[in-house]
Amino acid sequence: MIEHYLFLSVILFCLGILGVISRRNVFIVFMAIELMLNAANLGFVALARLHVSMDGHVLAMLVMAVAAAEAALALAVVILLHKHKGKLDTNIFSLLRG
Amino acid sequence: MIVTYMFFGFALLSILGALGLILFKHPMNGAMSFVVTLISLAGMYALLSAKLIFAIQLIVYAGAIMSLILFIIMFLNIQAKDLPDEPGRWFYLGGGIVVISPIAYLLLKMVKSLPAGDTGIIEQDFGGVKEVGQLLFRDWLLPFEIVSILLLVALVGAVVLAGKRGANT
Amino acid sequence: MEQTTYLGFIPLLPLAGALVLGVMHVATCQGNRIAEKLYGILGCIGPVLSFILALKLFFSLKGLPAPDRFLTHEPFTWFSVGDLTVPMGFLADPLSSLMLLFVTFVGSLIHVYSIGYMAGDKNFGKFFAYLNLFLGSMLILVLGNSPLVMFVGWEGVGLCSYLLISFYSEERENVVAGNKAFIVNRIGDLGFVLGMAFLFWGIGADGFDYLSLKANAHNLTPALGITVCLLLFVGATGKSAQIPLYVWLPDAMAGPTPVSALIHAATMVTAGVYMVARFSFLYIEVPVAGTVVAWIGILTALLAAVFGMFQNDIKKILAYSTVSQLGYMFAGVGVAAYSAGIFHVFTHAFFKALLFLGAGSVILALHHQQNIWKMGGLKKKLPITYGTVLVGSLALAGCPPFAGFFSKDEILFSALATGHTGIWFIGVIVAGMTAYYTFRMFFVVFHGTPRDRHSYDHAQESPRVMTIPLIVLAIGAGFAGFLNFPAIFGGHQQVSHWLAPSLAEHHPDAGLGVEFLAIGGSVLAFVIGISIAYRKFFGGAEEPVYRGFCKFAANKFYVDELYATIIVRPYRFIGKAIRQMIEPYITDAPAQGVPWLYRMTGWVFKVVQVGYVRVYAIYMVIGLSIMSLLISQSLNL
Numbered sequence: 001m002i003e004h005y006l007f008l009s010v011i012l013f014c015l016g017i018l019g020v021i022s023r024r025n026v027f028i029v030f031m032a033i034e035l036m037l038n039a040a041n042l043g044f045v046a047l048a049r050l051h052v053s054m055d056g057h058v059l060a061m062l063v064m065a066v067a068a069a070e071a072a073l074a075l076a077v078v079i080l081l082h083k084h085k086g087k088l089d090t091n092i093f094s095l096l097r098g
Numbered sequence: 099m100i101v102t103y104m105f106f107g108f109a110l111l112s113i114l115g116a117l118g119l120i121l122f123k124h125p126m127n128g129a130m131s132f133v134v135t136l137i138s139l140a141g142m143y144a145l146l147s148a149k150l151i152f153a154i155q156l157i158v159y160a161g162a163i164m165s166l167i168l169f170i171i172m173f174l175n176i177q178a179k180d181l182p183d184e185p186g187r188w189f190y191l192g193g194g195i196v197v198i199s200p201i202a203y204l205l206l207k208m209v210k211s212l213p214a215g216d217t218g219i220i221e222q223d224f225g226g227v228k229e230v231g232q233l234l235f236r237d238w239l240l241p242f243e244i245v246s247i248l249l250l251v252a253l254v255g256a257v258v259l260a261g262k263r264g265a266n267t
Numbered sequence: 268m269e270q271t272t273y274l275g276f277i278p279l280l281p282l283a284g285a286l287v288l289g290v291m292h293v294a295t296c297q298g299n300r301i302a303e304k305l306y307g308i309l310g311c312i313g314p315v316l317s318f319i320l321a322l323k324l325f326f327s328l329k330g331l332p333a334p335d336r337f338l339t340h341e342p343f344t345w346f347s348v349g350d351l352t353v354p355m356g357f358l359a360d361p362l363s364s365l366m367l368l369f370v371t372f373v374g375s376l377i378h379v380y381s382i383g384y385m386a387g388d389k390n391f392g393k394f395f396a397y398l399n400l401f402l403g404s405m406l407i408l409v410l411g412n413s414p415l416v417m418f419v420g421w422e423g424v425g426l427c428s429y430l431l432i433s434f435y436s437e438e439r440e441n442v443v444a445g446n447k448a449f450i451v452n453r454i455g456d457l458g459f460v461l462g463m464a465f466l467f468w469g470i471g472a473d474g475f476d477y478l479s480l481k482a483n484a485h486n487l488t489p490a491l492g493i494t495v496c497l498l499l500f501v502g503a504t505g506k507s508a509q510i511p512l513y514v515w516l517p518d519a520m521a522g523p524t525p526v527s528a529l530i531h532a533a534t535m536v537t538a539g540v541y542m543v544a545r546f547s548f549l550y551i552e553v554p555v556a557g558t559v560v561a562w563i564g565i566l567t568a569l570l571a572a573v574f575g576m577f578q579n580d581i582k583k584i585l586a587y588s589t590v591s592q593l594g595y596m597f598a599g600v601g602v603a604a605y606s607a608g609i610f611h612v613f614t615h616a617f618f619k620a621l622l623f624l625g626a627g628s629v630i631l632a633l634h635h636q637q638n639i640w641k642m643g644g645l646k647k648k649l650p651i652t653y654g655t656v657l658v659g660s661l662a663l664a665g666c667p668p669f670a671g672f673f674s675k676d677e678i679l680f681s682a683l684a685t686g687h688t689g690i691w692f693i694g695v696i697v698a699g700m701t702a703y704y705t706f707r708m709f710f711v712v713f714h715g716t717p718r719d720r721h722s723y724d725h726a727q728e729s730p731r732v733m734t735i736p737l738i739v740l741a742i743g744a745g746f747a748g749f750l751n752f753p754a755i756f757g758g759h760q761q762v763s764h765w766l767a768p769s770l771a772e773h774h775p776d777a778g779l780g781v782e783f784l785a786i787g788g789s790v791l792a793f794v795i796g797i798s799i800a801y802r803k804f805f806g807g808a809e810e811p812v813y814r815g816f817c818k819f820a821a822n823k824f825y826v827d828e829l830y831a832t833i834i835v836r837p838y839r840f841i842g843k844a845i846r847q848m849i850e851p852y853i854t855d856a857p858a859q860g861v862p863w864l865y866r867m868t869g870w871v872f873k874v875v876q877v878g879y880v881r882v883y884a885i886y887m888v889i890g891l892s893i894m895s896l897l898i899s900q901s902l903n904l
Contacts, residue, residue: 001102001105001214001215001217002212002214002215002217003209003210003212003214004105004109005105005142005146005217006209006212007206007209008109008112008113008142010202010205010206010209011113011116011202012112012113012116012135013205014198014201014202015113015116015117015119015120016116017194017198017201017888018120018191018194018195018198019116019119019120020881020884021190021194021881021884021885021888022120022184022187022190022191022194023120023184023187024182024184024881025123025125025128025181025182025184027125027128027129027167027171028119028120028122028125028128029881030167031119031125031128031129031132031167032119032120034132034163035116035119035132035135038135038136038139038159041139041151041155042139042142042143045142045143045146045148045151046146048146048148048225049146049147049148049215049217049220050212050215050217051215052220052224054224054225054229054230054233055233055237055238057148057150057151057225057230057233058230058233058234058237058238058241060148060151061150061151061154061230061234062238062241062242062245064154064155064158064159065245065246065248065249066245066248067159067163068158068162068163068249068252069248069249069251069252069253070252071163071166071167072166072252072253072255072256073252073255073256073259075166075167075170075256076255076256076259076260077259078170078174079170079173079174079260080259080260082174086180087180087182088125088174088176088180088181088182089182090182090879090880090881091182091879091881093878093879093880094877094878094879193885194885194888197885197888197889197892198888198892199892200892200893200895200896200899201888201891201892201895203895203899204895204896204898204899207899
């Protein structure tokens with residue numbers, strides 16, 4: 001039974017990757033990353049249940065805290081981007097072009 | 099038995115929500131379907147006897163973070179013309195599936211090799227505020243403090259980023 | 268074997284002097300100069316001390332019984348390959364000790380003389396550094412106990428000749444002359460190296476020093492023996508200026524006169540003769556090679572004498588006389604009269620150094636005028652130079668009691684006694700020609716009336732630091748011949764007996780008649796030569812205009828032009844062709860390919876670095892995917 005949770009975790013994680021690499025909308029990319037974090041969280045919690053040890057819960061909480069911090073910063077950046085360029089396209093950042 | 103049905107129900111909902119997230123064109127729709135995923139995951143946590151995480155998932159994730167995102171999306175008042183046109187979306191999606199399949203295959207195989215375990219609800223002394231709190235403030239104190247500093251830095255950073263531009267304009 | 272440590276110091280002292288002087292010169296050539304006197308004294312210390320050590324060596328060798336007369340010193344192992352270990356070894360035996368004596372003696376005198384000659388030159392220090400290096404290299408060449416160590420000195424004198432010939436490097440001609448000397452010597456060196464290689468291949472397995480080689484010389488197959496001998500002789504023709512590689516020596520006159528003296532008298536050109544004598548144990552086994560050496564030697568003597576008769580430059584005349592005398596030496600060693608050849612080297616060192624230094628004195632007095640037709644009547648102005656050059660000229664021309672007579676006569680006698688009548692006959696003719704051109708130069712320069720009144724009036728005798736070496740050398744040129752006074756006159760032939768343990772030599776038995784024939788021929792040739800010169804030039808002659816054969820000879824039979832046409836030009840053409848046809852495609856292509864590769868790699872990276880965050884995420888996922896594949900495979904999942 002426990003592997004079903006982990007299967008679900010893997011599926012969600014892969015969907016998150018697909019979201020990151022297939023979309024150009026900043027919000028969608030951002031939320032796809034959140035999706036991956038959640039998939040990882042599910043894995044932590046499921047394994048915590050498997051081993052009857054609550055370290056996984058603590059890790060999940062820490063991940064959520066990181067996600068909250070990321071959300072705060074990322075949204076600030078998105079606002080700046082929208083103000084500056086009027087667009088929500090990730091491809092307008094291409095300063096790393098060789 | 100009921101737990102199994104509930105699991106599959108939540109699993110279906112969360113996958114649908116994730117698919118909605120990566121397929122809807124407008125971020126508003128994507129965010130709403132992502133909320134579905136998050137709430138389903140909260141249900142999963144409940145099924146796994148993680149009561150505190152269940153609560154935090156609902157309050158912090160589905161509540162605070164998603165509200166913030168939705169608020170920003172509405173705040174920016176995004177019209178359909180503001181959205182980037184994504185001509186290669188299906189191409190990237192197909193390519194992504196091909197590229198990801200070995201990773202997924204490896205992960206699934208590894209998961210499959212795990213030992214089977216009991217997944218029944220543990221009613222006492224697991225996953226509650228008291229137990230997790232004791233663990234958090236005893237064994238995980240240092241990481242907890244570091245995360246608190248991280249949150250503080252993120253707070254200051256967000257204020258600086260968002261505020262500076264406003265001051266200039 | 269007993270070690271004789273001071274052997275190593277003989278070459279080391281001049282080399283150390285070269286180092287010290289060189290460092291001093293480099294350190295001070297920009298700003299405040301060190302006094303010339305200091306350079307001069309430092310420069311002379313090394314050679315003089317070496318001469319003293321050489322004397323000590325000579326007497327300690329003399330104290331030993333004749334068959335055991337050799338001392339060795341091996342300070343360190345030079346290199347070791349497989350079974351072969353080559354020590355940096357020195358060997359002193361009668362042959363090398365005799366060479367050492369006159370090389371250091373004449374070398375020291377030339378150093379002293381240079382203090383006067385080079386006074387005021389801005390590269391005074393450099394000159395003495397090179398001079399010391401030259402002498403040190405020559406001493407290594409002479410003292411080396413194996414062909415390899417000899418080769419170190421061999422190359423060293425080649426390098427120093429290049430440095431010194433092009434010493435006045437402001438003028439292009441001098442640099443070209445230096446290059447010519449160096450390149451022509453390289454051709455000879457190639458022969459020497461090949462000869463060494465064949466020798467090693469043949470009998471080098473049981474040790475490659477002279478003593479082992481001598482012991483194994485009979486194991487050499489005849490074909491290999493003749494190859495080795497001829498290849499080594501090619502090396503000798505380069506160093507000692509024989510046909511066909513003699514062309515560098517006349518051009519070497521571009522250097523300062525003391526350098527010419529050093530090259531012609533004490534060092535460098537005698538190396539070839541010394542080498543043949545050193546390998547006498549090989550040449551005695553292969554008479555054919557000896558005959559080739561003798562004929563090339565005597566033909567060189569003839570050719571150079573013909574050229575010498577028509578030159579106008581005082582140093583060129585002396586240069587051709589050197590080539591000619593070297594030809595005699597090779598004729599001597601070629602007919603297996605090694606001691607006679609070395610004895611001629613010995614006497615030649617004195618009178619040729621004397622003549623060059625005397626010529627230098629004349630040149631300096633006339634402010635670097637070298638054309639003999641601009642001189643004349645200098646007898647009154649330069650009395651000491653006149654007297655000493657007269658002794659040198661008589662010695663060179665082969666006037667009976669002087670040094671050159673005895674040594675030359677001994678060579679001619681040996682040629683006659685071993686049945687090489689042709690060589691003897693040419694040798695006698697060349698002796699006459701030598702007397703003619705020597706006294707042509709002498710009469711034109713010192714007798715008659717001054718041809719250039721202005722420079723004549725300003726001429727004055729050289730300082731004592733220059734004239735004293737001249738006098739010392741004149742004494743040597745006058746009396747050195749008596750050291751090998753022929754037995755026929757009741758002499759003891761000390762030099763021949765002294766050299767006997769080092770040389771594989773059979774003294775031919777010849778009757779009194781042959782001996783008198785040889786001496787009579789030489790004297791007759793001398794008298795005829797000098798009387799023609801007296802008739803034509805004593806009273807003061809004007810510069811002749813050469814026609815026909817004379818013009819041909821004055822232009823040295825156009826040999827330089829011939830070499831330029833048949834060797835240098837085709838080489839240039841080949842070089843040009845290679846530069847234009849082959850190099851761009853074969854050697855340049857890989858060189859150009861490297862930047863091209865970098866450009867292509869850069870282009871690939873540029874394409875990969877699109878700058879979109881999403882694409883970097885895709886790369887990351889692709890990497891993860893490949894890793895996953897590998898892990899799946901390695902875990903057999």
